[in-house]
Amino acid sequence: MVRVVLCNCPPEDANRLARQLVEERLAACVNVIPGVTSFYMWDDELCEDQEHTLLIKTTEERYPELSRRLAELHPYSVPEDIALDSARVAAAYHSWVHETLSDT
Amino acid sequence: MVRVVLCNCPPEDANRLARQLVEERLAACVNVIPGVTSFYMWDDELCEDQEHTLLIKTTEERYPELSRRLAELHPYSVPEDIALDSARVAAAYHSWVHETLSDT
Amino acid sequence: MVRVVLCNCPPEDANRLARQLVEERLAACVNVIPGVTSFYMWDDELCEDQEHTLLIKTTEERYPELSRRLAELHPYSVPEDIALDSARVAAAYHSWVHETLSDT
Known part of the structure; x- marks a missing residue:
């Protein structure tokens, strides 16, 4: 199984977040x-x-750490x-996804 | 659970549809x-x-009304x-999604 | 049920792939x-x-053939x-999706 995670962010943060999640082997792509x-409504x-x-x-196994890290890195x-x-x-x-994320 | 609904529309209708679904509290975002x-093929x-x-x-609870309204508003x-x-x-x-859509 | 398939490709191949999958009635849209x-990481x-x-x-029934064809057509x-x-x-x-893909 492959897990597809949706997230939105300010334009200036997108590439940084993407790069970091991939380099930290939390996301394959x-x-x-x-x-x-x-x-959206706010207040x-x-x-x-x-x-x-x-x-x-990502994968089911990597998702908890990815989710934690996303909350940390996101503005x-x-x-x-x-x-x-x-x-x-x-x-x-x-x-490919599982090999990419399993060799850490 | 959060429900992600995919829809496509003419460019000139997109912001109107998005705004209306959010203002009517049928979608959180x-x-x-x-x-x-x-x-696509047509005829x-x-x-x-x-x-x-x-x-x-949106949410499972809001989806039936959102779906009905989308059909009404869409060209x-x-x-x-x-x-x-x-x-x-x-x-x-x-x-946040459930609070946004439950206080109507 | 409708099956949504995610795929990424080089810009120059996108319209060709899309057109061919639809014309071959492997995808409704x-x-x-x-x-x-x-x-992503590579080597x-x-x-x-x-x-x-x-x-x-596409549909559950069409997906195996679509997946095979996508692998063939993709660079x-x-x-x-x-x-x-x-x-x-x-x-x-x-x-509409099922009628579009069932009349072949």
């Missing part, structure tokens, strides 16, 4: 999607911010951290 | 991803359209509305 | 998200590449191919 506009006010969306690919007090589990994964890609 | 090219013809992708974060006769359920969510973020 | 920066080196992210909408030796299954889908959209 992180895709940074730019130019995202986010709408009863509608907010509209520019963000980047991170698609973080928000309550960062988005939603984990979606794969139903299927191509065998070669599955092996 | 909506990310609008711009510049998307969509390929046996290959179509290629410019769209924006919406990543809508297409058959809008995409695919709900993916989280396997894990960071505790603080989970609380 | 493919969204191409541009301008993505991907971070113990941190890599940073420009890619496009594909959101491929990488180990392409990303992660399938996420919907928890809910709007009825009209569900019918």
